[in-house]
Amino acid sequence: MCWNSRSCSSLLEVIDFLEKDQHFREKLHNTDMEDIKQGKLAKELDFVSHHVRTKLDELKRQEVNRLRTLIKAKQDLEGGNDIAVDHQALLKQFEYLNHMNPHTFEVDDLDRLIKSATKDLENYDKERHEEFKRYEMMKEHDRREHLKTLDDEQRKKEEEHYEEMRKKHADHPKVNHPGSQNQLKEVWEEADGLDPEDFDPKTFFNLHDTNGDGFFDEQELEALFTKELEKIYDPTNEEDDMVEMEEERLRMREHVMNEVDSNKDRLVSLDEFLIATKKKEFLEPDSWETLEQNQAYTDEEMREFEEHLAQQEQDLNLKSVDLQKQREELERQQEQLNAQKMELQQAVEHMEKLKSQKVEPPPEQPHLSGWPLFFNQHVQPQGFGLHWR
Structure with a gap:
């Protein structure tokens, strides 16, 4: 995940994940409407956030290492250490800035690279804060949704437990x-x-x-x-x-x-x-x-977040309905295909049967080669009858 010309937002990551990820598509396919309404797919969306956060961490480590390389190169140039700066190696680490002087690096060139690298790191931090804000709002949303499933007595106990946990967390040594x-x-x-x-x-x-x-x-x-x-x-x-x-x-x-x-x-x-x-x-x-003294989001941000979740749920429902229709259509087509295969098999068997009947010789008759001689020797016609000798 990158920034400016290299960037893509967490939202695009989520959309891409929903559209192309096989794991999520299977989850959506196998989840009924009631489970979707109860937010059981939220855990799958949490995976997206975790994936994005892990990617941010890795990109940030790479950016810090590149920044160190640049700072060291700048020190060498400023200090007159007579150490040749491998500008091609540096350009490979910053391919998105290849429009710069491709032959030599001066201190000004390195300053521009350093500013670009530090800007990327600032963006990583900004995105980390945004990810955290979304995490906190999702946690609060889940809590509210859970309360809706409880009766009055259970809801009261849950609220009391929540307040107790908040107080326990805030009770710590001075920071x-x-x-x-x-x-x-x-x-x-x-x-x-x-x-x-x-x-x-x-x-x-x-x-x-x-x-x-x-x-x-x-x-x-x-x-x-x-x-x-x-x-x-x-x-x-x-x-x-x-x-x-x-x-x-x-x-x-x-x-x-x-x-x-x-x-x-x-x-x-x-x-x-x-x-x-x-x-x-x-x-x-x-x-x-500390954080418990500074809520990560405003009431307005929470309202917008829940509206977004509602829209997301609606989109998921539509996707689920569409996938179900596709599944039913595929099953119908499969049934038709199976029926056609059965008809074809029966036709082939019938043709084979007809073919075998045409080429099969007639049944073998009793051997009669001696009967004409016997007839001539022992039976002779006389008038209109037969006379035995």
Whole structure:
């Protein structure tokens, strides 16, 4: 899934999936109307979202790796390291920009490539947020639909349980502001096993720059928030949703990038990191509002989403009816074909029978070769009668 000239939306992925995917087509074929109305095909649509999200993750990893390559090439050119930049190899990684200078790369060329790569990464993040919003709205939609199937007493119990789970999830230790001194010191102490009194930003950076390239990329930054996320989310708890945890991680990383990545290349250099540790916000940050304090969608978005689902259900119903008609027509044609085959077989058998009757010799008669001699010797005609000798 790509962006601008390379892009296709999640909606198109879903449409393509519905139209061409054999698995979904079989599910739709074998699901009756009542199951469709009850939303049992929603799980199949969830698979689409999972597929899209997985594809986004993979494309993003590729984009980050390409960005690293570009940053390194730019450093080599700016530093005068006399290292030849393999421009053809770079162009292969950015085929959609082949209109650029095909012979040599200058710093300006690399800047344009870097801006393009960072724009792609921004789009990946934007699409991830949209996918999460749709996930949350679907979850709420399913909850509401489930309540409709319950009687008053069951509905009351379900609502009480829902509120209880919400409160349990919100009851967690204080979350440090991402990228603040307190947050990094906690990593230094609990993850690195070092004395918080000895906290040193430069040493911290080198410890967590896991590939040693002199930058924090997005994955390295996100790894710093694991301890904070563990305060909020536990995979063994009913009230904690791991999809929400990954959205929270993304929010934290975006926030730190916005605060620290001064040249907006989607990487945090050591210099940028050290400058950020000297700011007032690093020492005295605002409190951090977690996801449960920020609903992912508005009431209007939820209304539009449910209208879209209703339209989608109607389309699925029409598809189901159409597929059923096609199935019945195919069965009718198959019956006709079977009847024609039966008639043809009977005709062939009849022709074979007639053919065998025409070529079959007449039944063999008794052998009479001695009777004429006997007749001449013993019987002679006399007048109008026969006289035996």
